[in-house]
Amino acid sequence: MSENSIIEVGDLKAYYKTRHGDVKAVDDIGFFVKSNEIFGICGESGCGKSTLIKVLYGLIEPPLKVLSGHVSIDINDKKIFLKYNNDVNNIKKLWWNEMSYIPQSSMNLLNPTAKIEDQFIEILRKVDKRTTRGEAKKIVQKSFDALGLPREVLSSYPHQLSGGMRQRVVISMATILNPKIVYADEPTTALDVVVQRGILEMMRELQRKSNNTFVIVTHDMGIQYQISDRVMVMYAGKICEIGKTDKIFQTSTHPYTKLLIESLPRLGDKSERRSIKGAPPNLLAPPKGCRFHIRCPYATQECIEEEPPLVEILHEHYVACFHPLG
């Protein structure tokens, strides 16, 4: 772990208990996130990234269950361990003022029957009961002005706003109390490419101004490239690689990362791109050994039998592979 890490995860296992068996969405992983960075988590559908975010934020509902492992957050130089027994109130206490969450669809957070203004006031007063309506209103107005959002949005209902505007409102809500950690799960899905860029840049600016930590989960490698400082690549519930974004995109060491990046089309380049053959495994019964070995062109006997551990091959660059490239 690093000295200035704000989130530390160790031996984390979180499964979905279904009648067909356990879906091993997050299967024994450990990593850390530094303070004052934008940390990206990427991977395809079913890799476990959304589940991981839910666990880190404390949004745990059956059939999801945290089986083992620890998650700790560094607040004001104090390490707080998140407890995942039946009562998650110890985590809920931290919502909005220490850590917040931007869901995939803004409509999952906004109340369709209340005005935007009132929703902000409700949150502010829930967190600190002493805040009056007037004070809350002023805080919101200041935040909107700083973010360049028009004030008329405050007196509107969610359905009167476009998807992009709603998502900007949600980001404002998530950052209004200056939390130390902001989790964003696919924050720009279904949004226009231009609006998407605006929103990502908005988040980056917020992070640079408040020096907090943003954790952005998205399968879109292009977004990771543009926005994240460090990236963690997940596959089938396991971590493949963690490192600085530029390093990962220039010379990735894990075969999955490399093949994935190579398959992405680039503007201005018509040379042939190839997919990775096969498909991600079923998390009810993931393969033995390295989860990627079936699709990996470099797999050996070792890869089929043993699971590669996550090792630090360069300073703060980790990879889980018996035959790392580059």
Add this chain to the structure above:
Amino acid sequence: MFSPSGVASEVMSMNYPLLETINLTKVFKMGGIFKGSSFRAVDNVNLKMEFNEPIILSIVGESGCGKTTLARLLLNVIQPTSGIIKFEGKEITKMKKKSEILEFKRKVQPIFQNPFESFNPLNTVSRYLYASALKLQIAKDKEEAKEIVNEALISVGLNPEVLDRKPHEFSGGELQRISIVRALIPKPKLLITDEPVSMLDASIRMSVINLFLKLKKESNTYFIYITHDLATAYYISDFVAIMFRGSIVEYGFAHDVLSDPLHPYTEMLLNSTPDISKKWTGRVILSGLELKEFESLGCKFWRRCPYASDKCKLTRPEMIEPKSNRMVACFRYQ
């Protein structure tokens, strides 16, 4: 009416364009009798596919720009409010005879965005595959249909055993391949694909895109590839049409449009695409309320355009050809 002049002059063997739309417009009415509003999803679109070898035409635009509505109009699933659509010289909205409609379905086939929505969750996929062979009169009887379907499945790398499964038993990638196989059974001339890979995992997207390229060469199939993703559009297309709020604003060879954009909106799209070859520079400014953009008197883009002038606010620019084989609707080039 546009079609790059250089290419049109090469047309030799065709008497009529494969596909042509003239002032195609679709207006949706929302709301009640008293306070209803209307919304021009497709606004005076003029397209012409007139090439003597198969090409892939991409229609690029963001969600809500009308591209899916355009696809449905071209497939004759919805009727235009005004304007004409001609396929191989015949107006498709006037098709009444069963034989005409059957012929159309054999020559034009769709591929939709979400493979799980493309099939009825209660029925096996074989039902649609066999039907496409039998009902579209590709096969004479069940035996022949079975052969054709099996062959088609094998050619895309699928095992014919999959036939008796229901949609939810497949992965997204497999099911989309089955959609493609189904659409190919009648050996269509034109495949209209609406965001065919946006719901697939990144690691398998390219295999479907490469399949399209293979089909273009080997089966002589034309494609209309509708997408919001400029990167795949660049990779796969010969021609690109950029759509904004219901209108086509730029058109030309893919390489030209995407490396040397003429229309300011195309520029903005290119700058905002999170491409992994170049990091973003500068900043983008977001608009306040977007619905207004559909109803502008003048150019629909003037509110966000860095080059807008008063003329842009009041008059709608026409499509012109400032350079050879490049069409654009913008006053900057007049």
Add this chain to the structure above:
Amino acid sequence: MKNMKRSVINLRNFFLVLKSDVRLLIGVSILIVFIILGFILCHFSPYDPKRWGQVPRDVPPCWSYPLGTTSLGQDLFWLLTFALQNSLVLGITVAAVSTFTGVTLGLLAGYRGGYLDEITTFLSDVFIAIPSFPILVMLAALFLGRIHILMLALVLCLFNWPWPAKQVRSMMLSLRERVFIETAIFSGFGTIEIIFREIIPLISPWIFANFINTVLVAIGAEAGLATIGVSSLEEITLGTMIFWALRYQAMFMGHWWWIAVPVVTIIVLFIALFLIYLSISEIFSIGGFKK
């Protein structure tokens, strides 16, 4: 009828698998008991149910007359078997005819639109708005208190077709827009095939649940009307049993068994049908259509 029967037969497979639901188990068991009583046992009745004076009057439940006898000299047990049969037949007939009509009209109106849609919507709105009870009372008055059972069934059908018509129409309107319909169209399927093989399978659970509910409603309507004398009083139904019991003041005379038998039977039948309805509705709206 055919399409509905086919859907029902498909659902029979579900019953075997779904006996894991307690409500369904209870409901179906009770229904089976009543069906046996009403359709099988009734043939073994030693008495002609319509004749009076067959047995000693006003005998409380005992060994020779398990449910007691009426003031008219009828054995309540055997009377019940006939009443069950008639009430069930009435209920099922009304449910079948009105569901079939409503569903057919709803499907056509939803898929085709146009004139048919406008007429269907108008008529169904009219019939939903008019309360059926006063109309029935008015009809009874017209017929001087004697409605033929078929007439009653017809009127009940008239008031029960609009609901499925409206519901099916709106389901059809939304299903029609679904992408897989376009796949079916481009696979070469015609309108009729699409309605039967794409749309109906998706709404058949709803149709079945509605059918069960309508049986319940029809039996209840008849019982309620009969109680106040607005039914076919020569026929033996659960409702007319109550009517005659009230007419002969069974409660005041202390012959509680005469009124208890039909009332309890109706309540139990309702509960059984409702449990089945609830169970089917829940199973098919949660978790989709996994077998």
